[in-house]
Amino acid sequence: MQTFNYFEQEGNTYKLKVQKGLFYTITLGCIAAIIAILMYSTSKATFLYVAFFAFVGVLGILRTTGVIAFDNQSREIQRKRFFFSTPVNYSFDDFDHFLISKQKSYFITVSIQAIMVMRKNNKTRHILLAQTLFTAKPLQKLSEEISTIMGLPQN
Numbered sequence: 001m002q003t004f005n006y007f008e009q010e011g012n013t014y015k016l017k018v019q020k021g022l023f024y025t026i027t028l029g030c031i032a033a034i035i036a037i038l039m040y041s042t043s044k045a046t047f048l049y050v051a052f053f054a055f056v057g058v059l060g061i062l063r064t065t066g067v068i069a070f071d072n073q074s075r076e077i078q079r080k081r082f083f084f085s086t087p088v089n090y091s092f093d094d095f096d097h098f099l100i101s102k103q104k105s106y107f108i109t110v111s112i113q114a115i116m117v118m119r120k121n122n123k124t125r126h127i128l129l130a131q132t133l134f135t136a137k138p139l140q141k142l143s144e145e146i147s148t149i150m151g152l153p154q155n
């Protein structure tokens with residue numbers, strides 16, 4: 001039996017572990033920004049700033065409830081963005097390719113994203129798998145684990 005770093009196995013279903021640390025950090029940053037705005041802002045738009053950061057903070061918390069599950073038996077990928085959203089199912093046959101996207105600022109890599117590109121009903125859909133800072137190696141390992149789960153040929 002093979003163990004995976006980025007997945008929790010439940011029978012024939014593999015659930016991608018959520019990056020809770022990232023989303024909780026975003027939420028804590030929003031709370032700190034709200035406190036700073038309330039303490040030091042003299043602008044008439046204070047309410048709008050607080051509402052914006054509260055919205056982003058709530059999205060950060062809700063994002064930790066999302067699920068991406070790979071079911072080997074039915075050969076499906078189920079994606080739920082939040083606990084209350086409707087799940088979207090993709091077949092393993094809808095898979096097109098992996099995309100690892102780097103964002104650089106002044107020659108420094110500041111954000112890297114791993115994305116699964118799916119083609120369903122002649123439309124391209126992107127599934128964000130994970131994000132990191134500065135290095136793509138963990139995302140490369142994640143894509144290799146997904147390839148193993150889906151039974152894709154290894155290069």
